[in-house]
Amino acid sequence: MAKIDTDLDKIGLIIQKQLEVFDLAAKELSKKYGVVPDYLTITMLLYRKIIEKLDAIFILLENESEKAAESINRDLFENILYFLYIVDPIGNPKVRALSYHYSYLQDKLHLADLLLTPKEDGKKVRRFMGIENNNGEIKKMKIEREKIFNSLQREEYNNIKIEWRYLINKKGQKHPKWYSLFKGPKSLRELSKKYGYLVEYLTLYNLFSNQVHTTNILHQIENVNGTAYLKNLRVYDNPELVLQFSRSLGVKSLVEFINFFIPEEKDNIQNWLRKNILKK
Template identity: 25%
Template sequence: MNPEKYLINKLEEVNKIIFSELMEQYGDPPIEKVMPLLLFRKIVEKCDAIKILHDNNCGQPALSFARSVLENRWYFMFIIDNDSEFRSLSYYYFDKKDNAKKEIKEMEYYNTVLLENISKNEGYIIQYQAKISLVEGLKEKCVIRKKFFQNQKLAKLPNTMWEEINIKYDEMIKGHEEEIIKNKLKIEEIEKRIESFNVQIEEMKITKERQEKILRRLNQDELFLEVRQEEKKLLGKRPNWYTLKTGISSIFQLSKNLVLQDEYITYARLSQEVHSANASQQLIVDNNITTLTNFRDEKGSEFAMAMASTFLSYSIEPFLKFYGKEEIYKEISERMYQFYK
């Protein structure tokens, strides 16, 4: 087992142990107790994703995960630095509120799209029904014409001609019947599609109601009273969760508040991948000859892996100290030393 895999597996094991202890102690872990754990787990999760990409020589895409490692590290460090209970509640409040509002808007948008699709498909059904009516009319004419000729006592027509007429009308009637069946099957297919759309609309209605319930809780629960009061002071602005009580308005200011602004240099570079500002880096110009980079390039993932591992290692001790697991930090340190000695 390599050191990265050991560390990721060990930390996830520790995460589960701490969460289990919180469950045992509180039944339902308080937000202020579990939020630092969840943020730290995000750091580990992103490192795991980077490792998977690195093992498969996927370069640049890994950089966006490395950026997320830094963001989650700063959020985690900010929460445990001071006023942990309020900051945990603030993070949870903003996270749930933003997600609920976005999901409600998303449900409303897709509800409109599905209703439009239902209307469009109902129009298709009307068209196929009109085709069926037309073909049924043609079939009925064929049946009538066939009976007409069968009822005629025209002795001068030879039997072979009668047979040809019968065969001709039988083929026409069969063709019309096949066309009718084909159009009916189309209608059944469309009706199933409409039924599926209606099921989706009902599911989205339930999802929307669930998110509206979350918003009501956030707006009414006494647990978030102080968060709401601080948010109200910034009415008209668009604060981040870490803005409350601090006035910190950007991720750079957050890093500066933590005296980690040197890490922002790396963060800014990693942001190029997230914002698609590095597409030109796929071109290599050497001696006036331009070529493309390899589609699978391990160099990008090597940098991402190195950065993520570094910032994860910086976060382990404060995390374990926050949850009173200093002895585990000693165990991890000794094991990592064995890897690199």
Template identity: 20%
Template sequence: MIQSLTNRKQPNELKKPLNLMGRTIDDLVNYGDTIMNILESSSRNTELDTPIYTTFLHFLDTLDGIATLTKKGSTSGVKSLLRALFEASINMQYLISETREKGVVAYQVAHAHKEIKNRRLLDPSDDLGKEFVPKLESFLNTKVPTQKIDKSAKYLYAFLEREDVKDVNREYQRTKKNNRGNHPNWHSLFNGPRSIRDLAVHFDMELVHKFVYSELSSHLHGSGTMKLFEKNDSQAVLPGIRNPNGLQAQIVWVINIATDTYMQIINNVSPNKQQSYAEWYVNKIRPNFAKITNSQLFEVKYETE
């Protein structure tokens, strides 16, 4: 690789293995249509089940972004999205494996409360808006549109009072009170997992949480940038952007998380589709995944002055 911080081109010898990994993830993304059809044909297709579909779209969008960055050889970008992919995966698994009250309704209730809080910020007569609006206008150096909270959040308040929702809303208020007034995570309602780590433990994925979520925190938050240095013989090299070193190991995690997510969705929603999923995996994913897992596809070499 040329020693240039902004070089975006990969050597010709790296394009084939990068495309192999990227196309494998493309195949996983494409299978998302099949999963969506399975969901729509199941009993999890009511209005209240909407978070299942939005979370799955987020999961697919993240996976597609990883496919694009993989072909470009951007290990750093893949690491950031891998962490998001894992979080979307365990959220999705909780949504489909729990009752509607503990899953999708809890999700929507928590979302409604967060939206109400955000809209209070733009109501100058609200305690939150009285402080926020002047600060925002000063920062933007312009007037911002405002609206009374009872109007801007009218439908959110109505949703929380629905007969099929209000019991979960009461549970939200109880959990919030026990959380010292802080807005709780949706999955913590009804004494559920309080954090992402607790969710991982719930699904026996604590090791994945450690190596995919916790270990990548320093990368995502910029507190582990010293690890960006690479070694070339006896010299330390700062490789620049789109450095593909270590990408293959990250893609192994990506494929494992994606395939496990699909399997869990099918197991919970439509077990009769297990055989067709297994056949698709064997024919479409396993051959390339074996190459990615069992052999070193490429080696990155750095040029030094």
């Protein structure tokens, strides 16, 4: 337990430092731009999601909910790969961040169309939401759909829209992965390989997927002297796996955030990591 507590403390320190540098970068961006460009805001908010996921893992592990933490760790891994792709100095961060948001808007538009369709699927969803005969709510949804549609027509999305349609019409992709636009990685596996995480994708990501898709239900049973017992809902099986992986992802995201937004803090963050996180 002492080792687990020490590792948890380090994750807590990483979260605190992530929040600290996030606030510092936000102040520097406001000072530099006044109105921060959309692509930088998107990138900042993606990083904040990483902090949120790491914080959730910390809370779950602190309460011995290891299996639930595995699900969030899988999400954290995906979020960090997205972040690495956007801030990659070899790529175009503006185009990549806007592609990420364009994909999000496409998802929202698809959902709005589903909610408003006169087909049976739409009726079932509206009935479930209790708004089937609520003209006021339906009117609000139509207005929201119009806002989403108009956002997708913004000039900054013109090239992205052309590429998106190309992948749908010429490549037969029903819903393109945003990172696959402009000859990017075609899958999460390729994205993992691009940033040196292929082994983690093949092992830990797929292992944590068992928890997400609930293919590991028999892991709830333990054998004691030939008798089967149900484990406690909150139990440590192998918390080091989640602890070490989430901690390494937290460190990676922290370093890359600094490199992209406030590179003048590189030396400070390396010294802090050596003193607080990387020490044995």
